[in-house]
Amino acid sequence: MTGTHATPTTLDLTADPVTLTRALVDVASVSHHEDELADALEAALRTQAPHLEVLRSGNAVLARTRLGRPHRIVLAGHIDTVPIADNVPSTSADGVIHGCGTSDMKSGDAIFAHLAATVPEPRHDLTFVFYDCEEVGTIHNGLGRVEAEHRDWLDADLAILGEPTDGTLEAGCQGTMRGELRTAGRRSHSARWWLGDNAIHRAGEILDRFAGYTARDVEIDGCVYREGLQAVGIRGGVAGNVVPDECVVSVNFRFAPDRTAEQAVAHVREVFDGFELTVTDISPGALPGLSAPAAAEFVRSTGVVPRAKYGWTDVSRFAALGIPAVNYGPGDPNLAHTREEHVAEAAITACADVLRGYLAP
Template identity: 60%
Template sequence: MDHPRLDLSLDAAALTARLVDFRSESGDETALADAVEEALRALPHLTVDRDGDAVVARTDLGRSQRVVLAGHIDTVPIADNVPSRLDADGVLWGCGTSDMKSGVAVQLRIAATVPEPDCDLTFVFYDHEEVAAELNGLKRLAEKHPEWLAGDFAVLLEPTDAKVEGGCQGTLRVRVATTGRRAHSARSWLGENAIHKAAPVLARLASYEPRQVDIDGLVYREGLNAVRIEGGHAGNVIPDACAVTVNFRFAPDRSEAEALAHVRGVFEGFDVELTDSAPGALPGLSHPAATAFVEAIGTEPAPKDAWTDVARFSVLGVPAVNYGPGDPKLAHTREEHVAVAAVLEAEEKLRAWLSA
């Protein structure tokens, strides 16, 4: 499908609709990355670099501080919700409206309309956020071009329902495996059913009581859940293998190693294999830049009930918060949408903060 060029003179809500109309499921971001790069290279006050389907643009005004505005351009698979649709109540519908093309639209508008900010700015648009951590475009940039991400403070424009959300949960996934002995189901007593042996795994998950942790006044809720189960060969075969994939969302006071040790303890006696892991990030709202940002936005801060790339900025030593116009509860849903007024408000609040 051919797309028109991105017109950065449109307001952030109209620009969101244009971005949604680009299909950009994880792994298929090139067309949108091309359009973002082309639009940014037309702005004379920015220097633009690209790595794969990640695009980074920077001002170089000699300011004493640098702020990074970051957002991912990929979405989860489309669920019959593209192209975008604007209804009479001022609500824009479509895949990515909330997570997070409205935030990306705000980034692009700030890039285009704030050529003389009070601080130097870096704009990061990256790929592969919605899939496994090792594929994440920001991870790749941090490893290959850490200087591109350098800054004194970062805002990740993930959906927060227009609140400032501090830190983020950590996340890991494990496979909890059971083994048995294969046999014909007509003579099941000759086999050992590996799927049946997984019943205690599910029982431990069903009885698990997750923590709620207060960190700097923000309460983070943990969760341990089965997200996939695999096993079986045919309708007349006793299975000799089964595996339950478990996702642990942990509070940022745990390290990845501590989180894994906790999960191994829950499933003591079973074979537990780590398949994916990413650290959380502490709130960091006591940092002066974060405090000033919270005051500028004017809402009570909240914890981030998800993993986001604020964790990557934290590892790089850049304090970061989440702030974006979308509702995180709508992320990844067929009914994903965003209010036009919320997108415009986020655009104006960021412009005012950077121009104060």
């Protein structure tokens, strides 16, 4: 273990997932500072789940069964949070737990950790992945490091990420592309405007194309993904008496997972033909893959109608490896990253019961 804490944190993974959620929340684990929680999870898995093989990778902790089952399921959750907003340690009142990470996603982690310790003979072989640095830049994401260094640990027939979904199964995810559209002009004194060419005025045509754009709705495996092409920022101007010679419009394209990243870029270039586009960031989406046997079985076990995931999550990483992946957790995604972040105890219990029913013999 890598931590240097004077009094190591002790976790009881056999405790009720509600109790365990509070215990996880009470260990601060802002991105890049997950070592105390990773140490506690590693120690608990090694001592309380002897049926599991355990691996430490940086501040990611992995554990798996080797029972020779015909199918393997990955249960993955990030253990980091956004910066604390005066909401650690946790509090509880009227059946609701308040605190940083309650929704996103320590309640999901608590369920996974509890199942790791209390289901020694699951119907499917299981791999548990508790990873670091999801809430920051992709380059730091612990799941990417695990993929690079321990690729075989991610092999599975289905991956379930405990991202907050309010108890609904959200399949796949949208892809996202960010970029910048530029217009060029010529500077001049604003009193002699006819000697210049206003780049901000030229951006009007770009905004008109945004306004006139018709986004697709795409149905895949019964889930409808709504695309969106939006201007999310604009900058330009030199001074109050200067005709500007450059304007930059920031664009965000949320695309359905039937498009590749390359096809998404090509589409945006087509929409804004005649303007310079610089792609600044892109992440592909994830197909739901709900027709795969393990995924179909899980859908049936939840008893809910799956819906498309609006937004990007690490299911995309699994989809890129050819592994069907879904988001399923007790938290409300609308509460993630807020000062008011909380999760209902009943929601934790309900999700834990569903997963236990799916995994236990």
